[in-house]
Amino acid sequence: MLAQFSIVPLDKGASVGSEVARVLQIIDNSGLPYKLNPMGTVVEGSWDEVMELIRTCHYETVTGSDRVLTSITIDDRKGMQNRMEGKIASLERRLHKSLRK
């Protein structure tokens, strides 16, 4: 399945770059396929792989914060693989053009 998530501490002020960087380091080390975008990170894997990663990232942020908001969106489609690349490639084929990504 594909899952996008973002994790935000509420008590660190407007700049949360150092908290987000610690989470990105965990994601980058996890071995799961991922893509960072300006609003979150998309990962691909089984429910247990994905949720274990998000749990680790959430608690890394909880360690240094009194309140953390975590958002997760899952797209689980049977029989499809490598959707991280495949969904966008499929849209580009339909439109016969390259999209910004």
Add this chain to the structure above:
Amino acid sequence: MLAQFSIVPLDKGASVGSEVARVLQIIDNSGLPYKLNPMGTVVEGSWDEVMELIRTCHYETVTGSDRVLTSITIDDRKGMQNRMEGKIASLERRLHKSLRK
């Protein structure tokens, strides 16, 4: 922690009431505190309690559908309990009035 979630199959047409009803039955049987609203369900518990419930509900829906979208939003605040009732009560005290809920 508090978590709101919703689970939607994409291949069941505009009416997904029977799929949502099966999920609500699981939630109602789970023993976790919950509140249903018109856009999802809020539950309160530990990460593992909440995620085990959402996993069960997600896979109940996956059983009958080729594609399922699941959204989860978590609000994890240290040292607070019974936030299911407490957050709204606190707002009503601030505003000195009863709000629709």
Add this chain to the structure above:
Amino acid sequence: MLAQFSIVPLDKGASVGSEVARVLQIIDNSGLPYKLNPMGTVVEGSWDEVMELIRTCHYETVTGSDRVLTSITIDDRKGMQNRMEGKIASLERRLHKSLRK
């Protein structure tokens, strides 16, 4: 259409009750049907009614904060009215029981 939304400032610390209370006062005064839940507020109206309200609430929060996160989820179904009450009532009829809400 139904829309759930929540508005969170990032630079006010773990307690954002006073910011949320100001938003709730605007919603309560708007005249649109709404229901508050522990994770956000659901409103019912046309796109323009709903988005004008959310815009007003977002900018009320922006006034006092350097960074604001606003989440909106819309469920737009043709030919249905009073879904604020109707969706839950329909689920309770299917399950032949009253649900917590």
Add this chain to the structure above:
Amino acid sequence: MLAQFSIVPLDKGASVGSEVARVLQIIDNSGLPYKLNPMGTVVEGSWDEVMELIRTCHYETVTGSDRVLTSITIDDRKGMQNRMEGKIASLERRLHKSLRK
């Protein structure tokens, strides 16, 4: 401000590529900076620019569907520009490495 959005019809079956492609064509023609990711599209602009675009995309999908779910997440930070590129570049500088995107 930055906004990520996704628009999903519920009555078109598991494959919604043709509906999503029509929306992407509108976004690509809009002139607003955007980035497509596997779970949605991030755009950057003023509230009115962004919401007018999302409104157009939502109603393009409503035209052919009885039920449409639209999700929007807004990150509105004062005094920051070109955050579409800047947020990720800032994280890479912090971590002294290139991230997958």
